[in-house]
Amino acid sequence: MIAGVVSAQDETVLVVGHAESTDSLDPARGYTQTTGIINKVTYETLVTFPSDSASEIVPLLATDWTISEDGLTYTFNLRAGVTFANGDPLTADDVVFSVNRLANVVGNPSFLAANIASVTADDEDTVTFVLNAVDPAFLSNLSNSAFGITNDAQVIDAGGSAAEDAATADAAETFLNGTSAGTGPYILEAWESDVQTVLVRNPTYWGTAPFFDRIIIVNIPEAATQAVALESGEIDIALDLTSDQMPGFEGNADIAVASVPGNIVHFLLMNNNPDIGGPMSNPLVQRAVRLALDYEGFATLWGGINPGTIMAVGQQYAFTPEQGIARDLDAARALLTEAGYPEGFDITLQYPTFTFQGVNMDTNAQKIQSDLAEVGINVTLEPGELSVSLEQYRTGQQGFGYWFWGPDVLDSIDVLSFLPGGKVGAERANWTDENSEAVIQELREAARVATDPAEREQLFTDIQTYLQENGPWAPFLQPNVQTAFRADLQGYVWHPQWLIDLAILSR
Amino acid sequence: MSSIISLTPASARRKRARRIVSIFLKNPLLLVGSLVLLVWLLVLFLAPNLATHDILQQNVSVRLQPPSGEHLWGTDELGRDIYSRVLYGARITLPAGIIVIVIGSIIGTVIGAVAGFYGGLLDELLMRLTELFMAFPTIILAMAITAALGPDIRNAIIALVVVWWPSYARLVRGLVLKVKRAEYVEAAQCLGARRSYILWRTVLPNCLGPTIVLTTLDIGSAILTFAGLSFLGLGPEPTSPEWGRMVAVGIDYFDQWWTWLFAGAATASVVLAFNFIGDSLRDLFNPELR
C-alpha cells in the first residue's frame, strides 16, 4: 500500500482485521462474536463488566439498582443526561421497548430474556424487571449486548415493534443493519456483508469520548492474510491469528502480540435422538468418543489447552486442564465393543467451513476423523457454509456435529445450557428430561437457584464429573486467543464477554 | 481430414515405427508432453510403491516441516507427508479430468451426430439446447449444480460433464454435415443401407479424428476446472489429497510454500503435458498450418 495516505479529513482511523461472522447487527437478532464486538460499542446495556474481566457487575446506563427480598424484582435507576446518537434523551420507555422487543422478535438471542416476566417503566428514569424464577446470573445476562438499549422512536419509525407479534410485525432489522440506534460511543455507518463494517464516532456521546474517529472492521478470513496485512500496516490489529504465526512477529519492533487462554470451547455434538444420531446416540459410544480424542495433539496444533469439560477453563468452578479426560484408546475400543460395535461404524461429521480466531475447523475435523479412525469409527466429513450448517445445528438436525461455544452468560450456570432440557442440550442434541437420568436433572435444578458459594462449588463439580462420563458432548480444545497489533496501539485487553472493546483503544 | 486410427499391415510395421520416432523428434513439445504424461501415469499406477508415508497418517509434532530427507516435500498442517499425498493426488485429479471428457464427448458426439445427420426440427431443437448450455460459463454453471446437488467428487464430475458436452455436439454436428455430402455416404444410401447404419458405421468413424484431437486439448482444461472447483471446496472431501484442495489449504500457510507449491506444480505439469500433446496432434492433422 501507499504509505502515509489518509482520508481527506485527516481523521484518526483504526483498521481491524477480522474473520467476520456477523449474522445481524440488530441487537435483538444478531448473536455471533462479530455482532458482539460491534454492538458493544454502538449500544449500551444497563449494567456491564469491568473492561478487563467479568469479576463484578458495574453500572453503565443504570447508575444503581435494588433487588427484592425474594430475588424476583430488580429496580434500576437510569443515568441522567444520556442521549442517543440522534439527540433523543434516554428514557425508561426505551428500556422497556428494547427488552420487550428482544423477548418478542424470536431472534437468536431472545432466549436471554425468557426468564423475564415483565418489564415496566415506573417513571422517566426508573425501570422494574420481574423475573419468573430466581436467577443468580440475571445481571450478567443483562450485560449481554443483546440487551443493548435502542431508541424506541427511531426503531418504531423504521417499522420496529416490541409487541407480542413482533416476530412477524417487526421490520426494523434492515434499518438496524444499516445504522445503529443506540447510546454507544460509536455509530454504525455501514455494514457491507463479507467485506467490511464501518463505525464513526458518536459526537454526542455522554461518556469519555473514544480516541478514534472511525473504525473499519475489514473481513479477512485467512489468518495468513491477516498477518501479512498487519505487517504491511494495512490493518492496525489482527484478531484471528494462529499460534504458528506468533514466532514470525518476534523481533519485529512494529508489532506487539498478546496471547490469552480465551474462553471458546470446541466440542463434538452427538445427538441423543437415535433417528438422527444413529450409533452416536448410544451413551457408551459417546463415552468412547471422549476417550478416543487426542487432546494433547489439538492443544499442540493451535496453542491451547484441554478444557476439563464443556465449561471453559477460567469460569468459576471449572475443571482445570489437568482434570480433563486423557486419551485411552483401549478403553474406547472396549466401550465400543460393549456398545455392540466391535468393528466400529460409519458416521458423517457435519461442521461449518469456518476459521474462528485463527482456528480452522476444517483442519480439526480432519484430525477428529483420523483420531476416531484409530478406534474403528469411520468418519465422513461434511463441511457446510456457516449459515447453512448453523441452522442445521440450531434446529437439532445434526447427528454428529463439530461446533464451538463461547459462554452466553459469564457465570458458571452457563453450563446448564448443555444439560438435559437446556438450550443447547435439548434443542441441538435432543438431550431431554425424558431420555436423561434423574441425577443430572436434580443437579441442574439445584444449580439453577443455588447462591451459597460452597454449595455452588459442590454442585458444579458434580455436574462436571457427570459430564465427563455421560452426555452428548465431547469438548476437546480451548484454543488461546492470538492477537497482534501495531506496537503504537494502546489499550488492547481481551475480554471474556465482548472479546475486544474497540472504544478504549488509542494510539 | 483423416482418421488417426488406421490399420497397419505387418510388413510396414518397422517403417511405421521409424516414422513415429521421427514425428516425436520433429515435435519436441509432443515428446516432452508425452514423457511428462507417461511419468504421471506411472505415478498413478505405482503410487503405493513410490509413496514414503501413509497419506492419511497425521503427526502434529512434525507439522509444517520444510522439505527434508524424511519428508521429501515437507509436511502439511497436520504433519502429513506432502510428497506421498501429491503422488496419490494423481489418482484423483487425472482420472476425474479424463472421465469428464470421455463422458462429455460421448454424449456430445451422439447429440451432435443425431442433430447433424437427421437435420430438420430435431437438429434445430438439439442445437438450441446446445447453445443454451454454452451460454453459461463453466465454473458458474458447475457451481450452481454442485450447490444444488451438494459438494462431492461425483457431483463435481456430473457438473463438469453437463458443462462440457455442448462443445462436442457442435463440433461433431459440423463434421457430420460435411461428411454426409461425401460420395461414399451417398453411395451407401443408394445401396439402400439403413440410415442408422450409415450414421454409426460410415459417418461417425470419419468424425473421430478431429474429435480425439479436441479431446486431448480439452482434458487439460477439464483438469484445471476440476481442480478449481475443489479449490473452492466444491470437490472431494477435505482429507482427500486432491491437488486443488491441497493448494486451497496452503493459502492459510502461504509462507510455508511447500504446502501448496508442489500440488500446484503437479496440476500445472499434467495440464501442460495434455496441452503440449493436444497442440502437436492438432498441428499434425492440420499440416497446412506448419
Add this chain to the structure above:
Amino acid sequence: MPIYLFIFRRILFTIPLLLGITVVAFILANAVPADPINANLPSNQLNNPELVEAFRREWGLDKPPVEQYLTYLGNLLQGNLGRSIRSRQPIAEDIGRFLPATIELSTVATILGVTFGVSFGVISAVWKNTPVDFLVRTLGLIGISVPLFVLALVGLTVFHAELGWVAGPGRLSVRLSPPPNVTGMYLIDSLLAGQWNVFQDALSRLILPSMVLALYITGMISRITRSSMLDVLRADYIRTARSKGLRERFVVLRHGLSNAMIPIVTAIGLSYGVLLAGAVLTESIFAWPGIGRYMFSASTGQDFPAIMGVSILIAFIYVVVNLVVDVLYYFLDPRVRAA
C-alpha cells in the same frame, strides 16, 4: 442487408435463447434437496407456523412450479430479480454493487491479454518455425496450463509478501474511502474526482489479479492469432500484395492482421466468458468484492434466488457479447453483409 435490420434479426434470434437460460436457471434453483425454509429461517421461528407460512408466501413456495416460474419471469422483465435470502437485499442491487468490480478487473485483463496475445501471435506467425515461434508457443501453452489459483498464490507470495512491489488483496486500501460513485469502477471514478492517491492505490491492487487473468487470455489469444495469421498469410491476396512490392511490415499488419481479425474477435468474445468464470477463483484469492465472490458465497450458502440472478445475468452478458461479435463480423467480413 442494412445494419439495423441485421441487428434486429440477431436480437430476435436471441430471445428464445434468453428464455431458455431463465428456464435452466430456474430448474437448477429448484432442484434442491435442501429445504430452503430450514436453511433460511432462524430455528426458533420454525416452530411458528405463521412465520413459516409468511416465508412461503414471500418466496412463492406455495404455488406450483410453472406459476412460480412465470411470476419470476414477470418480475425479471421489470428488472426485479428477487431478494437474496442471505443479504435480504434486492439481488439487482447486490449485483449493481458487485458487478463494476468484476467488469473493471475483466476489462483491464482483457486489454492486457489481447494486446500481448495478438502481438505474440503475429510475431509467432511471421517467424513461423523459428526459435522465436517455438518460445512464444510454449509460453502460450504454459499460460493456459498453470492454474489461476497457483499463479495468484505465487504472485501474492513473491510480489506482495516478499518483495512488496504491489499492494495486497482487496480493491482499495481500507484506509481510503472509495471515490464518488459514477461508474463503480475505481480507476475511472477516482480520476473523475481528481483523487490521485485513490487512483494509485486502486491501480496497485489491480495489477496482480489482472496480470494473472491476462496471462491466461494471452495464451489463448496468441494461439488463435497465430493460426489465423498463418491461414491469411498463405492467401492469394497477400501474395499479390507482396508481389506488388509492398513492404513486408505493411503487408503483415494492413492486409494480414486485418483479415485475420475475424477469428480473433470471436476469441476475444469467448475470453470474456472465460474471464467471468476465472473471476470466481481470482476474486476469492484476492478478496476482490466482485460478482464471482458473490456467486461463490451464494452457491455455498444455498442462496438460490441469488444463484439464479447471477447465472442469468452472466449468461445474458455472454449472449450480448456474442451479439456484439456478430455485429463486428458485419463490419469485418463483407460476406456477412451480403447474406
